[in-house]
Amino acid sequence: MCRSHGEKSVKKVFTEDGAGACEAKSSTSEVRDTHRKGLRQFTPLVVVLVGLPARGKTILAHKLSRYLTWTDHKAKVFSVSAYRRKHQELYNSHDIFRVSNKEGYNMRQLSAREAQEDATKWLKNDGEVAIIDGTTATMEKRKQIHDFFARKMGFKVLFVELIIQDEDILEHNIKEMIQFNKDYKNMSEDKAMDDFQHKMEHFIEVYETINPKMEARYSYIKVYDGGENMNVRFIDGPLQSEVLSYISNFRPTPKTFYFSRHGESEFNVLGRIGGDADLSPRGRMYAAALARHFNEAEVHDLHIWTSEKRRTKQTVAGINATSEAIPALNELDAGVCEGYSYEEMQDKFPQEFAWRDQDKLRYRYPWGESYVDIMHRIRPVLLELEREDNLLVVSHQAVLRCLLGYFMNKKPDELPYMNVPLHTIIKLTTSGYKTHMEVIKLNIACVDTYRQQPKDCSALRSTQEALHTVPAHYDSLNIWNGQLPNLIQQN
Amino acid sequence: MCRSHGEKSVKKVFTEDGAGACEAKSSTSEVRDTHRKGLRQFTPLVVVLVGLPARGKTILAHKLSRYLTWTDHKAKVFSVSAYRRKHQELYNSHDIFRVSNKEGYNMRQLSAREAQEDATKWLKNDGEVAIIDGTTATMEKRKQIHDFFARKMGFKVLFVELIIQDEDILEHNIKEMIQFNKDYKNMSEDKAMDDFQHKMEHFIEVYETINPKMEARYSYIKVYDGGENMNVRFIDGPLQSEVLSYISNFRPTPKTFYFSRHGESEFNVLGRIGGDADLSPRGRMYAAALARHFNEAEVHDLHIWTSEKRRTKQTVAGINATSEAIPALNELDAGVCEGYSYEEMQDKFPQEFAWRDQDKLRYRYPWGESYVDIMHRIRPVLLELEREDNLLVVSHQAVLRCLLGYFMNKKPDELPYMNVPLHTIIKLTTSGYKTHMEVIKLNIACVDTYRQQPKDCSALRSTQEALHTVPAHYDSLNIWNGQLPNLIQQN
Numbered sequence: 001m002c003r004s005h006g007e008k009s010v011k012k013v014f015t016e017d018g019a020g021a022c023e024a025k026s027s028t029s030e031v032r033d034t035h036r037k038g039l040r041q042f043t044p045l046v047v048v049l050v051g052l053p054a055r056g057k058t059i060l061a062h063k064l065s066r067y068l069t070w071t072d073h074k075a076k077v078f079s080v081s082a083y084r085r086k087h088q089e090l091y092n093s094h095d096i097f098r099v100s101n102k103e104g105y106n107m108r109q110l111s112a113r114e115a116q117e118d119a120t121k122w123l124k125n126d127g128e129v130a131i132i133d134g135t136t137a138t139m140e141k142r143k144q145i146h147d148f149f150a151r152k153m154g155f156k157v158l159f160v161e162l163i164i165q166d167e168d169i170l171e172h173n174i175k176e177m178i179q180f181n182k183d184y185k186n187m188s189e190d191k192a193m194d195d196f197q198h199k200m201e202h203f204i205e206v207y208e209t210i211n212p213k214m215e216a217r218y219s220y221i222k223v224y225d226g227g228e229n230m231n232v233r234f235i236d237g238p239l240q241s242e243v244l245s246y247i248s249n250f251r252p253t254p255k256t257f258y259f260s261r262h263g264e265s266e267f268n269v270l271g272r273i274g275g276d277a278d279l280s281p282r283g284r285m286y287a288a289a290l291a292r293h294f295n296e297a298e299v300h301d302l303h304i305w306t307s308e309k310r311r312t313k314q315t316v317a318g319i320n321a322t323s324e325a326i327p328a329l330n331e332l333d334a335g336v337c338e339g340y341s342y343e344e345m346q347d348k349f350p351q352e353f354a355w356r357d358q359d360k361l362r363y364r365y366p367w368g369e370s371y372v373d374i375m376h377r378i379r380p381v382l383l384e385l386e387r388e389d390n391l392l393v394v395s396h397q398a399v400l401r402c403l404l405g406y407f408m409n410k411k412p413d414e415l416p417y418m419n420v421p422l423h424t425i426i427k428l429t430t431s432g433y434k435t436h437m438e439v440i441k442l443n444i445a446c447v448d449t450y451r452q453q454p455k456d457c458s459a460l461r462s463t464q465e466a467l468h469t470v471p472a473h474y475d476s477l478n479i480w481n482g483q484l485p486n487l488i489q490q491n
Numbered sequence: 492m493c494r495s496h497g498e499k500s501v502k503k504v505f506t507e508d509g510a511g512a513c514e515a516k517s518s519t520s521e522v523r524d525t526h527r528k529g530l531r532q533f534t535p536l537v538v539v540l541v542g543l544p545a546r547g548k549t550i551l552a553h554k555l556s557r558y559l560t561w562t563d564h565k566a567k568v569f570s571v572s573a574y575r576r577k578h579q580e581l582y583n584s585h586d587i588f589r590v591s592n593k594e595g596y597n598m599r600q601l602s603a604r605e606a607q608e609d610a611t612k613w614l615k616n617d618g619e620v621a622i623i624d625g626t627t628a629t630m631e632k633r634k635q636i637h638d639f640f641a642r643k644m645g646f647k648v649l650f651v652e653l654i655i656q657d658e659d660i661l662e663h664n665i666k667e668m669i670q671f672n673k674d675y676k677n678m679s680e681d682k683a684m685d686d687f688q689h690k691m692e693h694f695i696e697v698y699e700t701i702n703p704k705m706e707a708r709y710s711y712i713k714v715y716d717g718g719e720n721m722n723v724r725f726i727d728g729p730l731q732s733e734v735l736s737y738i739s740n741f742r743p744t745p746k747t748f749y750f751s752r753h754g755e756s757e758f759n760v761l762g763r764i765g766g767d768a769d770l771s772p773r774g775r776m777y778a779a780a781l782a783r784h785f786n787e788a789e790v791h792d793l794h795i796w797t798s799e800k801r802r803t804k805q806t807v808a809g810i811n812a813t814s815e816a817i818p819a820l821n822e823l824d825a826g827v828c829e830g831y832s833y834e835e836m837q838d839k840f841p842q843e844f845a846w847r848d849q850d851k852l853r854y855r856y857p858w859g860e861s862y863v864d865i866m867h868r869i870r871p872v873l874l875e876l877e878r879e880d881n882l883l884v885v886s887h888q889a890v891l892r893c894l895l896g897y898f899m900n901k902k903p904d905e906l907p908y909m910n911v912p913l914h915t916i917i918k919l920t921t922s923g924y925k926t927h928m929e930v931i932k933l934n935i936a937c938v939d940t941y942r943q944q945p946k947d948c949s950a951l952r953s954t955q956e957a958l959h960t961v962p963a964h965y966d967s968l969n970i971w972n973g974q975l976p977n978l979i980q981q982n
Contacts, residue, residue: 042875230721230723231720231721231722232720233719234720235718237740237875238736239871240739241735241736244736245733245735245736248732248735249726249732352857364855366855367853380533380728380730384728
């Protein structure tokens with residue numbers, strides 16, 4: 001089925017044993033490009049953070065960058081202090097921030113310039129959103145930045161000023177900053193706190209908030225107290241709205257989430273995908289164990305999101321907490337292959353089965369979805385999660401791969417083969433933009449549903465090759481196939 | 492290939508002659524549902540407009556509703572004055588808005604209640620965003636609305652207040668309102684203007700702007716002078732951000748756009764889809780005619796967007812205006828079928844070809860796109876267009892169907908068969924939320940690329956049936972096939 005006409009080059013996909021098969025896979029990377037480009041802004045955007053120290057700029061910079069990356073934009077943080085640390089490996093004291101310290105001033109100016117230059121290079125190549133993480137504390141500095149990026153380079157510029165009026169939030173931020181800021185890693189807490197107070201005083205001396213009259217020509221967002229109130233000036237285009245959209249949901253408080261797949265289902269036992277089957281007897285045991293775990297843990301204000309499928313609802317039925325069924329948490333739609341086993345897919349749709357193996361991230365089942373579709377589908381869930389805490393999410397393998405991948409900063413290509421086993425709780429604790437993961441295996445046996453990428457992904461491979469990595473399960477006659485039953489995963 | 496297992500019901504697709512073919516099409520409506528649900532908010536949202544008359548509330552309500560519908564949300568406007576007109580068919584005068592007019596007050600209260608009740612019914616069924624278009628002029632009224640929708644019904648409520656400080660904008664709005672408002676359709680302009688001034692005075696007497704201190708418990712957006720400045724209070728979730736995102740781009744000024752497909756390409760002549768072919772000789776003639784048309788028209792500040800494809804860039808090469816190539820305007824990606832003729836698709840992928848005919852809106856080519864994907868891909872373009880004027884967009888058949896369908900308020904299912912012929916300029920003039928369309932055919936002959944939906948869409952149909960509606964073109968040996976050459980479309 002080689003094609004000799006058309007615009008796309010046909011790539012040969014070589015198998016491990018050297019046999020070449022002509023595949024229509026040529027288009028996959030181009031498909032990805034279409035998707036990327038589809039959402040690309042017309043003009044690159046520079047988001048310039050403005051604010052005194054400990055206002056949450058660095059947290060916002062990194063979380064915004066992660067969110068934009070996840071929603072198909074090329075975003076990158078350029079941290080002025082990271083450049084400064086290249087010039088001064090060991091931080092001494094607040095003195096470099098003193099207004100009259102000429103040497104310190106020059107070094108900080110140089111660092112800001114380097115961040116600008118690298119951001120420019122990156123945007124001229126193929127970047128879309130550069131986020132400049134610095135204080136950008138004066139009108140003069142903002143004018144210089146705007147002149148450079150907007151006037152000289154032709155990029156769009158959006159200033160985002162973080163203002164904190166609530167003393168409690170500020171105190172919390174300062175504690176977190178002293179803990180995580182690299183400048184303070186070799187300092188005692190007391191010394192760091194003292195140094196930080198001086199540093200802050202230096203900045204307060206020069207700091208000018210964005211002036212609505214004198215700086216009315218800029219696009220800007222003033223964010224008060226971590227996103228609750230905002231003043232917004234002249235949003236210019238879809239990419240700036242995307243940033244506004246994220247910031248309006250952003251809440252920089254620490255959070256705890258629990259994730260779990262549903263208990264083993266009847267379809268899992270039969271090696272079938274999709275569908276809306278009930279839990280298997282062992283799946284029901286997991287549901288009971290999960291209920292015991294959470295009811296004993298007495299998590300404050302625990303609440304639950306499931307998908308709309310029976311197996312996720314049955315999994316949480318015994319937990320003493322309110323539960324909501326969220327359509328966006330439903331499993332990847334396998335389209336015409338819903339309810340099939342891998343053996344049947346290979347039998348009925350060998351070409352589709354091979355395409356999926358070639359590029360599982362981007363492959364869409366006919367009338368169904370791909371992992372990329374799921375990444376898009378969970379976007380509102382990611383925004384909702386910003387304002388949640390002590391939440392248990394019970395969903396499905398592909399959806400959880402995408403959700404966990406987001407928090408763990410995985411690259412999209414890693415998602416389809418992330419290991420998210422059945423009968424396991426994954427606890428995430430987020431603080432700032434760092435996430436800590438804890439894996440809690442409940443001791444209930446279940447099948448393994450993890451299918452590795454086969455070595456041979458060609459449509460011309462043998463049935464045996466195609467099915468080589470299918471995990472063991474019962475077939476439709478309830479006869480155990482694949483490896484011996486003692487290979488059933490014991491968690 | 493009938494399936495007897497799995498979760499999805501298998502529907503029989505009957506052909507015109509009564510022969511039944513078992514198709515995997517069962518999943519298409521479910522696929523659509525997945526897509527709809529994927530973006531659905533967790534809790535329904537009520538957007539309540541607030542503002543004096545002529546502040547642009549009705550325009551915003553309808554444009555926001557159209558945008559949300561297009562981006563896969565179920566949105567609907569509930570206009571309080573439409574309910575009022577049911578109780579009082581013929582509008583007499585401003586007197587019903589007089590504060591001390593008890594009868595008028597009661598009627599308006601009743602209308603507001605009816606709008607609330609219908610919005611509630613609709614949201615409890617399957618609506619997502621109800622937009623209440625009324626003045627909602629007092630704190631008391633807002634409290635009543637919030638108590639009802641948020642406290643009693645459990646919906647989210649977002650107030651959007653439109654404030655105009657710029658006298659010119661207000662004057663423009665008043666003129667437009669007197670022209671379009673149904674109350675004034677039987678009144679002379681002078682009388683209407685006088686009546687409107689009185690009506691406004693009645694409202695000013697009672698109007699209270701949203702009070703940041705006393706109404707701090709609400710989510711709200713205050714929009715100044717048509718979107719340039721905003722105060723935003725407590726955005727709560729992705730659906731509210733989507734509304735914020737649209738409003739931040741919204742500019743209610745009149746606009747003129749010109750749309751055209753590229754000139755006839757070499758692939759059009761050969762009946763091939765996709766690719767990156769050059770213009771045919773007749774396509775080059777269209778490019779020349781298009782350049783003459785625009786260069787003679789001397790449109791003020793004309794600028795151009797094309798796709799990245801050679802055929803669109805070549806089409807605008809002679810026009811005296813700046814031009815930008817926008818990836819989001821590229822033609823629908825036909826994946827593995829790029830560069831194929833319909834005859835070849837039927838030959839290599841008869842099942843895919845039949846699926847496409849069954850549901851052209853949602854069908855995705857393997858590794859390619861669907862019309863639904865295009866609707867999503869052009870979302871940033873729709874936001875950018877809000878702030879454009881005198882713009883010529885030269886793109887491709889499927890993309891233009893989606894763009895024009897948006898402005899002409901088409902239902903998604905109508906898009907794939909909209910007629911957007913080659914060698915034709917479509918001029919859109921938008922004023923408020925109404926769009927006027929003018930079709931300008933330039934007199935350059937070209938092939939017809941419009942393929943009707945065949946009567947028989949089953950995968951079991953004969954090749955002849957499948958190709959029955961393919962328009963005439965040259966085949967790969969440059970032999971004219973199909974109907975006689977005199978059927979070539981003469982515009």
